[in-house]
Amino acid sequence: MRLVREGKINMLYHFIEWVHILCAIVSLGANLTYFPWFMRVPKNRETLVFTISTIRLLDNWIANPSYVLAYITGEIMMRLGGEFHYSTPWMTAALVLYAIISILGLFVYAPLLKKQLMLAETVGADDVNYQRVSRNGIILGTIIVVLTIGITFLMVNKPQLW
Numbered sequence: 001m002r003l004v005r006e007g008k009i010n011m012l013y014h015f016i017e018w019v020h021i022l023c024a025i026v027s028l029g030a031n032l033t034y035f036p037w038f039m040r041v042p043k044n045r046e047t048l049v050f051t052i053s054t055i056r057l058l059d060n061w062i063a064n065p066s067y068v069l070a071y072i073t074g075e076i077m078m079r080l081g082g083e084f085h086y087s088t089p090w091m092t093a094a095l096v097l098y099a100i101i102s103i104l105g106l107f108v109y110a111p112l113l114k115k116q117l118m119l120a121e122t123v124g125a126d127d128v129n130y131q132r133v134s135r136n137g138i139i140l141g142t143i144i145v146v147l148t149i150g151i152t153f154l155m156v157n158k159p160q161l162w
Helices: 002-040 045-081 089-122 128-157
Strands: none
Touching: 002 045, 002 128, 045 089, 089 128
């Protein structure tokens, strides 16, 4: 009976691991698409508003839910597998980066993108305020992507940090 139970837990673990990896791919992949969207968008108001609205849609309905589900599935894997804990150095580092990304994404990037959309709708891309907000969004987006790649590195390689 114990082997049957362990076999089912093993199957469940691998399914959750697959969902976890899929979420990492989807969230990072969605975030990476923002750069070409912003680089290629014509500066006319209608196209700019459409592009920023689409990026917000991707962020709110694809990237952010994938980040949340990645955390939840990681937590489940940790509890099912029992192999890694919060005190494991690479896990601690990854969780600190995840917390930083979450704070930046929710409290800085999302409002910045909302402000960028509002400026695109009202003053357009040639406005100094729009350009400042746009530049800050690109810088912040780059930081978030780099930190996400850092988490991916830690999760895949599980380096001995300290």
